[in-house]
Amino acid sequence: MSRPTAPDPAGPPTGLTAAIALSALGALLTAFAPLLGLVAPDMPAAFTSWPWLLVPALVPAVLAAVFRGSRPALAAAVLLGPAVLAPGRLVQDAQLLVDAGLAARPELLLPDTLDPLGAAPGTWVLLAGHLLALAAGVLALIAGRGLFDHADGASDAFGSFGEDAFAGSSVAEAAADGGSGRGRAGARRQGLLALVLCATAIAAVGLLMGPFTSEDPYLLAKPAVEAPVAVAIGSLLLAIAVPAAAGFMAGSADRDLVRGGLLGLAAGLAAVAVPPLVAVALLPRLHFGWGPALALAAALVLVGLAVEGGRDPARSSGEVRLPALTRLLRAAGALALLAGALAVVGALTPHLRMPSWIDDPSVYPARLLWPGGVLLVLLGAALLVPSIAAAVRPALTAAWAALPLAGAAALDSVLTSTQVAGADAAPGAWASGAAMVFALLAAITAALAGGVEREEVDLAEPDWQPERGADVDLAERSWRPVVAVPAALAALLGLAAVLLPVLSAPDYTAPGVFTRFGTASWGLIGAGVAVLVATVLAVRSRPARAAALLVGAALVMVVRALEFPLTAGRAADATPGPGLWCAVAAAVVLLITALLAGRSAER
Template identity: 40%
Template sequence: MSSRVLVDTERRPAVLLAALGAAGLAAVLLAAGAVVPVVEGAEPGFAAAPLLIVLAVLPVAVAGAFAARGRPAVAAGALVAVAVLAPGRAVLDLQFLVDPSVAVRPELYLAKDLLLHPVAAGLWLLLAGHVATAVAGLLAFRATRGAEQDGGDETAGWRQRWLLVVVVAAVVAAIGLLMAPFGSTDVYLLARNAFEGPAVALTGYLLIACALPLFAALAVTSGNGGFARGGLLGLGIGVVTLAVPSLVAGVVLDAADLGAGPIVALAGAAGLLAVAGTRPAGEPDAGPEADEAAEARVPGRSRLLAATGVLAVVTAAAACLGATTAQLTTNGALPAPESPARWVLLVAGLLVGALGLAMFVPGVARVFRPALSVAWAGVLLAGTAVLDTAITATGVAGTLETGPGVLWTWLAMVAAAITACCSVVAGIVEREDDEGYDREGGETGLAGVNMLTPLAAAGVLAVAAFGTPVIVAPDYEAAGLWSAFGTPSWGLLAATLTVLGAVVLAPRSRPAPAVALLGGAACLLGLHAATLPLSSGDIEGATAGIGVWLALAGIVALIIAAVIAAVGSRRDVA
């Protein structure tokens, strides 16, 4: 054993102890934030301080118990998992700083009027607690580096058995947190789901929803049984911390009713905790040897591809349901309008689903993964256009209400973002493996600079295509990037940035991934151009706008660049 490994072995317990200390400080700060008011001159809706104190102390208590029993990997995994949720929770609390009157957090503050009250010290204590939680997670992860793998290949069967289960459980928990926390008859307590609430709170919930399945997949495929169990345990505790206050509020508040959201979230948390209770066959017993086996590693490529495939299929299913179920319901005699973009969402979902299924085919997955890293933005491109119809219609017509299609569309967009994150992580692992192959004497050729000209043209055309309308009709104004900015514009912006990212990365990639990246970008532009035939039937007098021709020109430029990359690859082989 090298001297560096010996030093790391000696330092790991101290680093884990520092992580537990930071977690203890976080618990104190969060508990104090539960007692001190977060808004001046206001009170919580019920006496939630004892409950919030228990929930604040629970993560560090569990981690400390496992560390005391000689299970540092489990303790570290729990601290890292809780830290992964800390950024979303911090953003969620920032809603008190922006506008506390629309914050649906009766355990901390129940509005009695619509005045903008200044924040109090409690908010800063909560934010400091989230920062300390993140620091504890970073220290805990540092404590798992530089040791031997926990369980080795003996945990492979455990990983394969529970990977899909934990991802589904995490997605269920995320769905529950995005749903309405409870029902309410109080005009000052608008119990809406995350997508109908304020933008800051929505951002926090989306960060949490994205982190749950992504970290669950990474933990289970980490190759470390103890860290995986601790990670799932920490995620379950994190979901409980978020869901239980809403559950209690629905029970104890006179103006509130018990909602399905916290129950669904706790069901997902129960699944995570149940898998955390299982034990991989190769996980070492407690004792000194457990400290030597506390390394958390980035999961292998095949496991990440499988997780990406599962998430892509979930995205496709949600997108198809969002496109085929009603976005609006009505109590009147006239039928509810349908979104013209629903068929675009269906095609985008099928595209992501097809690429996701390819992730399960050895040899094919590596070819199509870069395309999936780009094509996911098509769900955002179409989903925001679908939601725009519901947002506009419910805002002007009192007889219309959102239907199930709105929820499925939101979930598809969240799942698409999670899929992209997992695909990018798989790409990073793939690149590291390729660099290792290069050091052993393998091929080192990149796609090169020969395609810079068509790529530059493709980038300019993509910006112009997404910024100009593809449909022109009387009494119809399409959303754009620099004019008529609306809900669909966010999808256009996401697609534009994704295509530009592919254009920038392609020359720095190997030929095969470069071709796949450019193919995914071409699919995005093609989906944008296909809005004309797919949506024109619902728009009277619809004709092709300039965006169609710009998108087609961009596709041609991307194809030329892909051909240059492919031809250069053949020359290198020859």
């Protein structure tokens, strides 16, 4: 049974008008708060910042006002994006109440003293602006629910995410698909969802990075892991909210919710990213940081996806389509080959041009590029062989993390030496950086190929009957408990392997997640996340694909374990650390789990 179609609304609901007004007022408050004085004694902004604060903050309200009469559902959806980001921004700016001198926000204030600064009326106005943005989103959600239900005749736009975004993930869904038309719509939404999640994952990384580097002792911006508590928590909330909200919006069957929601989220990201970039451009003592640039680039991508995702498939042939599976597998293989080759080049060539009286500190970390590069070359070559490409593909989606694990450690030495010792980056550093970028692109392409593969498997035989689906479900239930327990153990060991050092020596502290946090730490985090995601997905995947996924994760742990024999010479009296034994144990358990999954596939 389906819900009766909602009657045509007579016009935009009253709540929508109030939501637009609150959004506009919130934008004005956040923009003009620095002019009122944020702290006492007064410390004005480092530059004329209110236009840069006002324009991106006002965009959602302007868009909502423009579409209020013609497309009220889209107008309501636009206000949801800034509301999702409002809690994180509110917590970040609460640092002004705790210790404004540590906020590192030149668009708000420029401290010139280490003395404590008290909050002034402008701080409360700024926080009120964020609360109004949140209130505007809540009102828009209440007013827009009926509009979203009505648009496109969708039975429930809010419930469609779980039903449609992952269309094609099981045989039962294929049997219930009801025809190839809905299958194509599900594939379209799945493609859009995959692209949106890729973009917002990049944005999340950018939001956790420092906004800039500084020579000003009063503006010492730090990444989230080193920032003051309020800034760190706020950054984490933003990094979680962006992909979560984008996934919900992109997975909806309602085109107005897709287009408006993604546009509003892009405007919210721009409001966070633009002021630091402007500060870097205007203040000579501040230097470029990748965090805001990644967030702004993701916002621009979201704008393009919003335009495409909001098109009517009945009137436009420009659907968001994923390329054919064979082309995606070839592209992933070529990218992996290129990434591996560049890593090998990075291992062979110097990373630094050092002054003659200082030894090159990048020599030992760069050695880890050898196993990472060879691994990606082999996987890339396998993906170019049609007979085995599909079977190897899941391994690449996990094993790519071996290159960031290796390359980030080498680049950490490069960045430190160029800043402290006056060294210059050599070709090896650029090759290593490019290798990590191509490895990420290869993993994304392989993941998209997996989406196409699942779609083809689920829709290739639309006449599958429920009893056949029942047999498949029974087979899945019979093997998953066998894999779940060792996979959970492997995940714990994998996390311990990246959190604990593999090398111990007197007077030496290895870069890590909790010690000497730097560029190398992000490689460790990436490796840990890759193993964790692989073990979780393996339990939900088909047996053969689960086995390949677990093998890829095991290869990442092998590269982590090789760090000790390859780099032990960097410190005198080096001994194996606990991370080494955890990495070896994780690799063994992952391979055993893969074997169990493979045997289940044979049965």
